[in-house]
Amino acid sequence: MLSEKQKELIERIGVFHEHKGMQPLVGRIMGLLLVHGNAEATFEEIVEELSVSKSAVSNALTFLQAKDRITYHTKPGDRKRYFSLRMKNWSEELEREMLEITKMKDVLDDVIQERDDSSCPEFRKCLVDFSDFLDFFKNEIPSLFKKFRSQKS
Amino acid sequence: MLSEKQKELIERIGVFHEHKGMQPLVGRIMGLLLVHGNAEATFEEIVEELSVSKSAVSNALTFLQAKDRITYHTKPGDRKRYFSLRMKNWSEELEREMLEITKMKDVLDDVIQERDDSSCPEFRKCLVDFSDFLDFFKNEIPSLFKKFRSQKS
DNA sequence: AATTTGGTTCTTTTTTTTGTGAACTAACTG
DNA sequence: CAGTTAGTTCACAAAAAAAAGAACCAAATT
Numbered sequence: 001m002l003s004e005k006q007k008e009l010i011e012r013i014g015v016f017h018e019h020k021g022m023q024p025l026v027g028r029i030m031g032l033l034l035v036h037g038n039a040e041a042t043f044e045e046i047v048e049e050l051s052v053s054k055s056a057v058s059n060a061l062t063f064l065q066a067k068d069r070i071t072y073h074t075k076p077g078d079r080k081r082y083f084s085l086r087m088k089n090w091s092e093e094l095e096r097e098m099l100e101i102t103k104m105k106d107v108l109d110d111v112i113q114e115r116d117d118s119s120c121p122e123f124r125k126c127l128v129d130f131s132d133f134l135d136f137f138k139n140e141i142p143s144l145f146k147k148f149r150s151q152k153s
Numbered sequence: 154m155l156s157e158k159q160k161e162l163i164e165r166i167g168v169f170h171e172h173k174g175m176q177p178l179v180g181r182i183m184g185l186l187l188v189h190g191n192a193e194a195t196f197e198e199i200v201e202e203l204s205v206s207k208s209a210v211s212n213a214l215t216f217l218q219a220k221d222r223i224t225y226h227t228k229p230g231d232r233k234r235y236f237s238l239r240m241k242n243w244s245e246e247l248e249r250e251m252l253e254i255t256k257m258k259d260v261l262d263d264v265i266q267e268r269d270d271s272s273c274p275e276f277r278k279c280l281v282d283f284s285d286f287l288d289f290f291k292n293e294i295p296s297l298f299k300k301f302r303s304q305k306s
Numbered sequence: 307a308a309t310t311t312g313g314t315t316c317t318t319t320t321t322t323t324t325g326t327g328a329a330c331t332a333a334c335t336g
Numbered sequence: 337c338a339g340t341t342a343g344t345t346c347a348c349a350a351a352a353a354a355a356a357g358a359a360c361c362a363a364a365t366t
Contacts, residue, residue, distance in 0.1 A: 005267055012260050019253075021172060034264050039276040043313065053356045058314055070154065079312060079364070097254055100172075101247070107165050111187050114158055121190040126240040129365065130304040133244065136301045144297075148289045178325065196343065206326050210343055232334070232342060 002049055006035045010050075017130075018096075025052060025060045033070065033085045040073075040084035091145060098141050105134035155202055157186045163203075173250075178205060178213045186223065186238045193226075193237035222246075244298060251294050258287035 002010075009116055010031035017027030028050055041049070046057050061083060064070040068089070072081035108131045117124035155163075163184035170180030181203055185194055194202070199210050214236060217223040221242070225234035261284045270277035 002210070009260065009264055009267060013264075016260060018256060019174060021174060025354075029365050034280075035267070037272070038268065039273050044311095054313070055315075055357075059355090062314090083310085087276065087283070090279070090283045094254070094286070094290075099252075101250055104169060107162065107169060111162055111166075114162060114188070116190065119190070120192050123240065126243070127187075130240070130243045133247070133301055136304070137247075137297065140297060140300075144290065144293060148286055148291075151287070151289070178324080197341095207343070208345075209325050210309075212325090215344090234342085 003034070009035050023060070023063075025050070025056050026063055028061050029057070029083065030069065033083065040082045042080045042082055044080070046083070059075065095145070096140060101137065102134045102138040105131050105138070108134070155188070162188050176213070176216075178203070178209050179216055182210070182213050182217065183222065183238065186236065193235045195233045195235055197233065199236070248294060248298070254289065255287045255291040258284050258291070261287070 010028055013031030014024060014028035015036060017030060018024055028048060032046060033039065033051055035043075038066060043054075043057060043061070045053075046061075047054055050057075061070070065072075069086060070083050071086050072083045074081060112124065112127050112131065115124060115127075163181055166182035166184030166187060166302055167177060170183055181299060185199060185202055186192065196207075196210060198213075199205075200207055203210075214223070216223075222239060223236050224239050225236045227234060241243070265270060265277065265280050265284065268277060268280075
């Protein structure tokens, strides 16, 4: 059903998502849905194509739905669910990832406040700089998307 | 030696780094170095303050040095190493993290090339849009840093 | 009503990750 | 040279994550 090339892509996509902290199967399912001919797959297909257990797939799909990364639709006279990636919100997802980077600011500010830097003021300066940049970046994110959209049209 | 507040910060910083895929102790060591009064700590101190084994600390420090996240300096007449965060390169680290996000583009482009989207052209369009944005973002990163620096001075 | 289909849930197993402890080394100290 | 200090290495244990498998359930089918 899947070509070698497709299988290889699924693994690569899987590993990519693993690096972001997702569990292996979750990543590979996203891979399958990206690569799949109709951009959708049934529960059964996932079990077969990835050769994993039903329980593993069930859990992974529940997780992906909770995270709003996939949806499913049904077809008349067919009890199966057809799962597909919610591609419309890739930009939201991306925005969330960027914001994730800036999360460090919160803890960093607490560190700065807590530190007594009478001895090493240069260190404090570094921390403040870092925090300032994260703040700057956080504010820049919306403009970034806006700029992209205006550049496109 | 460490206040409750400091311990709490260390744990928070630890968890933050765990989310990025670092192992727990590695994250907590970075936390300790951030919070520590002199912004540096010896091997022994790390073992004691975090109450972990010497071997675990040894491995974590080796890792952090390999990743260029810490350095150490020594003091005359003192065999101990004083480890500290390489704070100068927070911006490089940040840049790497941003680039990490754009890594998806590579695999995405392979997916686009491999897909036969005679049936679902809207899906392909989504993928291309996504890929285009990642490309845009990748290019935007240097300007982002430049803009920050100019805004600062 | 019995069976099949499409899944879910719960317990158990497997695998991976993380950390320990003891033995070891290399450099210094008396 | 014997002992200490500072740290590394390696074999193993503990804990956590991931997946398997069997039992189960609800809706549809025969």
